[in-house]
Amino acid sequence: MTTQQQFYKSLKTLLDKMQLLDQAEMQAKLADFKPAEVHTIQYIGQHIGANVTAIAAGMYVTRGAVSKMTKRLIRRGLIEKYQSVENKKEVYFRLTAAGQEVYEQHEAMDRQHDQRDQVVFDSADPKQVAGTLQFLQAYNDHLDHELQRPKQGD
Amino acid sequence: MTTQQQFYKSLKTLLDKMQLLDQAEMQAKLADFKPAEVHTIQYIGQHIGANVTAIAAGMYVTRGAVSKMTKRLIRRGLIEKYQSVENKKEVYFRLTAAGQEVYEQHEAMDRQHDQRDQVVFDSADPKQVAGTLQFLQAYNDHLDHELQRPKQGD
């Protein structure tokens, strides 16, 4: 297996495992809410005033998915939609008090996960950690570049 | 944002971007097959003789998902199921010639992706790359440990 393949596999399974762990905890602490609901609440909480298209881009899903999910969250009283006078086409969202409550519970959970994994960061060489972040950033930059240049013939 | 949060975000978006890029190419070159079909074919090709449970564990999905997908791949003539005389409960799979064909096309595509991103590995400090792999491995080991110890009270 090449370095690259190893890298990819490690990355993939790492996230799979995190999701497995996190999901179990979510089930327990936020049982009334589906994972995707919480995820969307989190994104809106962190990106106040984002419209459907921006949320879709940020969450790497389609606008259709966001449209449906926000509709559901509105129905459940967790977010509100609003529009601007300048632009009657775009739709923006904010958390309601109930949504804010869910948001904060989830944030607390996130901090617990951070605690759970802190030992990995603490016991590693700080230079190795910094190098890892730097490498991931370089890789991300490369892919951003690739995404902007979508094949020949466009 | 803490180092840990930065790390997680980089990881997540990196995989999101890869998937975005890869999916576009898949659509073009293996248009007759759904991503999940190709993914399962790839796993079976690399793990001959794996049963439903093993495939599910390896792919981080449920047995139900594997059961359904393998059924579909059999219907489409891409894999075969077989059983052993010693164990009439477990079900194993192998690729057919048609499945092998898809498998190889996908492998070729994977090698192209490797080429696409090789520059990232080439232009980085080899020590940084090695350090990154090491760190990811350490993190994976930590999570394996956490997954084996599923909370208090079990």
Next chain:
DNA sequence: CATATTTTGTTTCTTTGTCAACAAAATTAA
């Protein structure tokens, strides 16, 4: 050995997402 428990795979129902078609609004071009 006989029975209880666990493992394995399948199925049904639900959740989540994509895709494609569409309408309304905004932007660009003529």
Next chain:
DNA sequence: TTAATTTTGTTGACAAAGAAACAAAATATG
């Protein structure tokens, strides 16, 4: 300014995966 084009959001049909209930087979326990 009017008309063509693009952007934005919504919807419906469908695809993929999860959870839970189940039956059959294997394993453990007495």
